Amino acid sequence: MILDGKTALVTGGRGGIGRAIVARFRREGAKVYAADLTQEGSLAVHDEDGSTFIKLDVTQEADAITAMELIAEEVGTLDILVNAAGIEIEKSIEETTLEEWNLSFAVNATGTFLTSKYALPLMRKAASNGTSASIINFGSYDGFIADPGLAAYCATKGAVHALTRAMACDHGPEGIRVNAICPGYVDTPMLQSFFTGDGSGGGGKTIDQLQQAVRDVHPMRTYGTPEDIANLVNWLASDEARYASGQLWILDGGLSAQVQQMKL
Amino acid sequence: MARLTGKRAVVTGGRQGIGRGILDAFMAEGARVTTCGRGSRPDDLPEACSWQTADVSDPDQVAALASRVGEIDILVNNAGVQVEKTVADSTDDDWELVIGVNCRGVFNTCRAFLSQMSNGASIINIGSISGRVADPSMALYNASKAFVHGLTRSIAVDHGPSVRCNAICPGWIETGMLEAGFDLSDDPVAARKDALERHATRRFGKPADIAAMAVWLASDEAGFATGQFFTIDGGMTAASPINTGLF
Numbered sequence: 167m168i169l170d171g172k173t174a175l176v177t178g179g180r181g182g183i184g185r186a187i188v189a190r191f192r193r194e195g196a197k198v199y200a201a202d203l204t205q206e207g208s209l210a211v212h213d214e215d216g217s218t219f220i221k222l223d224v225t226q227e228a229d230a231i232t233a234m235e236l237i238a239e240e241v242g243t244l245d246i247l248v249n250a251a252g253i254e255i256e257k258s259i260e261e262t263t264l265e266e267w268n269l270s271f272a273v274n275a276t277g278t279f280l281t282s283k284y285a286l287p288l289m290r291k292a293a294s295n296g297t298s299a300s301i302i303n304f305g306s307y308d309g310f311i312a313d314p315g316l317a318a319y320c321a322t323k324g325a326v327h328a329l330t331r332a333m334a335c336d337h338g339p340e341g342i343r344v345n346a347i348c349p350g351y352v353d354t355p356m357l358q359s360f361f362t363g364d365g366s367g368g369g370g371k372t373i374d375q376l377q378q379a380v381r382d383v384h385p386m387r388t389y390g391t392p393e394d395i396a397n398l399v400n401w402l403a404s405d406e407a408r409y410a411s412g413q414l415w416i417l418d419g420g421l422s423a424q425v426q427q428m429k430l
Numbered sequence: 431m432a433r434l435t436g437k438r439a440v441v442t443g444g445r446q447g448i449g450r451g452i453l454d455a456f457m458a459e460g461a462r463v464t465t466c467g468r469g470s471r472p473d474d475l476p477e478a479c480s481w482q483t484a485d486v487s488d489p490d491q492v493a494a495l496a497s498r499v500g501e502i503d504i505l506v507n508n509a510g511v512q513v514e515k516t517v518a519d520s521t522d523d524d525w526e527l528v529i530g531v532n533c534r535g536v537f538n539t540c541r542a543f544l545s546q547m548s549n550g551a552s553i554i555n556i557g558s559i560s561g562r563v564a565d566p567s568m569a570l571y572n573a574s575k576a577f578v579h580g581l582t583r584s585i586a587v588d589h590g591p592s593v594r595c596n597a598i599c600p601g602w603i604e605t606g607m608l609e610a611g612f613d614l615s616d617d618p619v620a621a622r623k624d625a626l627e628r629h630a631t632r633r634f635g636k637p638a639d640i641a642a643m644a645v646w647l648a649s650d651e652a653g654f655a656t657g658q659f660f661t662i663d664g665g666m667t668a669a670s671p672i673n674t675g676l677f
Contacts (some may be wrong), residue, residue, distance in 0.1 A: 313670045351672070361674075371677055377675040426561045426671050428625045429615075 167195035168404040178251030181209025182354025186392030224277030224326030230284040244288035249278040259317040274322035305346035334412030343411035350418025352387035383422030432460030433649040442663035443509030451637025486535030494589035507536045512571040532574035586657030594656040601663025603635040628667025
């Protein structure tokens, strides 16, 4: 149990990837706060996972302050922050409304900023105990290369990547490590929405055929599970990763290691 | 306006393709160009272009080439070969060929010419998008281009400020090789269409597209550019290999 005695906050903790991180952290012995808009998050149902639910809208400064006050009162320190809350607007910039653009940045970029900003005092305290504290942001392979029709999403993830490096520089001296995980295709409600969304299914394929075609483009011939992502988050959160900071960790089954796969 | 007036350039592998495009552009910009290759002078090489027979993979031949050519201002390492195989299928001969030309060849020419390059000279290596992301069944080629990228940074660091060194990473450039690839497909028309859809420019590159960047990197306008890779691929590697609209 490599997170024994540690306290963690996971935003989007009741969503596709967040839920798996919460479950893994619990198994590794951490006390976990799962923050999300609702108890169920983006999943239809929520099974009791031993985490403490915090109602948190990451775009709201007051919510971030309240969440940290609660953790300060109950524990007093925070060792691990995972900024997993995120949304995806499936449009080009021409189709994207200003409202959708602003919402994308509010959740994906500003949310990471706000939660981290108010978590820092608690994380500094944790780090002063001699082990490093760890912030894990959610970038995306889309922050490096673009999927068509995901313009605002790609831009927010690029912002998270740069913010990750900036935070690592600023807070490394305080014993706080900051990294970003950049997932590729992971089986989540967000991915299923992408498959069923407008313009994603070309050539009259069924969803199953479309999913298989996507798997086939990957060198590993599959896309990831939330648990695959949680495996790396868990390591980055642990003291084994004490020298890892300021990095963007791509976890995509080799997808972005290859060039375009022409049908020759 | 001729941007390379009075400059002396060596472009390896100028017989055809990208190398030929670069030497044409250099000459149009006023440079004096020498190119080289393994055989005899090509009949269609412009008269003003000097030809030297040399195999870049052979250090003795390259040393002799450098002593014949003398001082230069621009070196373009363009000569390259590719073998379409995985690691498991690659033979020792494949290794000698690909690594010999693409890696040792670049090393040979850089080492031979560095001591006789003018102050402010520019080395331009032809890397590849394949040195950054992998083309399937091109293992030695991909690795050889990553070597070129690493050597580019090292030369920039070690030999600045007197010499600048950059790499150009071309994507799919229209050469005989590209057309031959489509002809091998079961459905050449569909294959071509699919490949075009994966380029934001909706066209493949031309040697002149690469030459345009080479001219800039060779010119004094690029005086602060060194140690970098310049990808010219019509936007192909900016996009994810998953494009569900094409499935």
